[in-house]
Amino acid sequence: MSSSNSHHLAPSTSAGKHKWTHNEQNFVVHKIPIRPYPDGLADSTSYASRVHSECAFLIDEDLIPLLPTTVVSPVPSQPSWPFVVGDTPDRGTVMLASHDIPEGGLILIEHPVIITPGILHGLHSEGYEVLYEALGPDATVELLDMYNCMPSEECGIEEGIVRTNGTAIDLGFKNAQTGKVRMKDMEKWKGKSVEYGAVFLKLDRANHSCGPNAAHKWDTATLSSSLYALRPIKKGEEINIIYTDVAASREERRAHLYQNYRFTCQCPSCDLPSLEQVTRSDSARKDLREWRQTHPTFWKWSRDLCRDDYTVINSHLEALELIEQESLQGMQGIFIEEIALSYAILGDEEQFRIWAKRMVDLVSICDPQQAGEFAKWLDNPKSYKQWAWRKKQRTCRSSFWLSISRVVNARSLPDTTPGRKARQQPSSPSTSPLLPLLQL
Numbered sequence: 203m204s205s206s207n208s209h210h211l212a213p214s215t216s217a218g219k220h221k222w223t224h225n226e227q228n229f230v231v232h233k234i235p236i237r238p239y240p241d242g243l244a245d246s247t248s249y250a251s252r253v254h255s256e257c258a259f260l261i262d263e264d265l266i267p268l269l270p271t272t273v274v275s276p277v278p279s280q281p282s283w284p285f286v287v288g289d290t291p292d293r294g295t296v297m298l299a300s301h302d303i304p305e306g307g308l309i310l311i312e313h314p315v316i317i318t319p320g321i322l323h324g325l326h327s328e329g330y331e332v333l334y335e336a337l338g339p340d341a342t343v344e345l346l347d348m349y350n351c352m353p354s355e356e357c358g359i360e361e362g363i364v365r366t367n368g369t370a371i372d373l374g375f376k377n378a379q380t381g382k383v384r385m386k387d388m389e390k391w392k393g394k395s396v397e398y399g400a401v402f403l404k405l406d407r408a409n410h411s412c413g414p415n416a417a418h419k420w421d422t423a424t425l426s427s428s429l430y431a432l433r434p435i436k437k438g439e440e441i442n443i444i445y446t447d448v449a450a451s452r453e454e455r456r457a458h459l460y461q462n463y464r465f466t467c468q469c470p471s472c473d474l475p476s477l478e479q480v481t482r483s484d485s486a487r488k489d490l491r492e493w494r495q496t497h498p499t500f501w502k503w504s505r506d507l508c509r510d511d512y513t514v515i516n517s518h519l520e521a522l523e524l525i526e527q528e529s530l531q532g533m534q535g536i537f538i539e540e541i542a543l544s545y546a547i548l549g550d551e552e553q554f555r556i557w558a559k560r561m562v563d564l565v566s567i568c569d570p571q572q573a574g575e576f577a578k579w580l581d582n583p584k585s586y587k588q589w590a591w592r593k594k595q596r597t598c599r600s601s602f603w604l605s606i607s608r609v610v611n612a613r614s615l616p617d618t619t620p621g622r623k624a625r626q627q628p629s630s631p632s633t634s635p636l637l638p639l640l641q642l
């Protein structure tokens with residue numbers, strides 16, 4: 203987007219470095235070297251271990267001390283990646299599966315070549331030019347070959363390529379165990395935006411679909427993104443990710459995509475033959491977006507014996523049907539997780555194993571910690587702290603009521619003690635003298 207604020211961004215040079223100021227933040231070009239893993243022994247077919255050996259940032263200089271000083275490529279989990287990038291006559295450059303890829307399967311681990319802050323968009327192109335110059339010639343040539351949808355009157359080609367292809371990332375560091383941002387880093391970040399955009403030479407070749415079959419997970423510690431399958435992908439199928447909120451209506455999605463990327467989405471979820479189907483799809487996506495506020499929740503059910511045993515499972519299965527209908531498998535994780543845990547609480551080992559195994563496959567790339575937890579419960583389902591809780595509570599309660607009824611029955615036996623009378627319950631709460639006070 204163009205902006206009239208370009209005068210806020212003043213280029214200056216400090217200690218031989220270009221510097222751009224915006225909103226009291228100083229942006230500079232900064233590079234981080236990337237070493238292959240393990241040094242000298244990297245698999246030559248792994249994309250993450252070859253091609254470019256550094257990542258160039260246009261970044262708030264205060265954030266530099268929080269970044270790693272050097273990065274080692276993540277270990278590739280397979281000898282070659284299951285995709286090819288090629289040109290098509292109708293869809294331009296596309297990423298295609300070269301093998302069948304299972305649900306949750308890894309497609310690619312890649313380091314971005316450049317990272318830029320979203321708030322500088324449209325302000326000044328010079329920062330982007332300096333950034334490109336900082337890169338090696340191979341990466342620059344490949345970058346400049348990428349698609350630019352921005353008109354030249356809005357920004358230069360360097361910035362246009364970033365805005366057309368950049369993927370949103372959060373530079374915040376998360377603790378590997380807790381998944382939370384470290385407090386000491388949060389303090390340093392006070393008031394600083396950590397929302398940046400990263401350009402990947404391969405990952406960004408994946409086009410958009412409103413029913414994507416892949417997603418990617420960013421990791422600041424390794425400066426890399428892992429692309430993985432949201433559902434099984436067949437050999438030859440195009441690999442798609444999302445560029446917009448796919449839970450929005452078709453009109454909203456198309457408007458956002460056109461505004462930011464200058465195309466009208468013709469994906470199978472948008473290119474529907476009748477208005478009736480569009481309305482049905484919009485309504486399904488709205489239902490899914492609001493599902494957890496409008497339907498029985500696992501949290502309440504897991505503590506409430508009055509609710510039916512299958513309330514949450516049935517409701518979540520219904521959501522999964524809608525997800526399947528709309529090809530929105532990116533939303534299925536929480537439903538699969540809670541179905542697995544519901545079966546754990548019911549003590550149904552056979553069903554628990556089916557759903558927990560699916561959970562392990564699904565989140566092994568995007569949430570290895572959660573995959574590890576489910577793998578542990580799969581080894582020993584009874585190690586789940588609420589295993590068969592509902593069954594145990596019912597057994598407890600029924601034996602409690604049984605013992606109560608025995609006592610009551612024993613007391614109901616004809617009492618032969620002279621002068622003893624049965625205790626009477628108050629006939630109605632309204633007769634209680636305390637009630638007017640409680641109503642005040």
Ligand SMILES: [Zn+2]
Nearest residue numbers: 412467469472
């Ligand atoms: Zn679409």
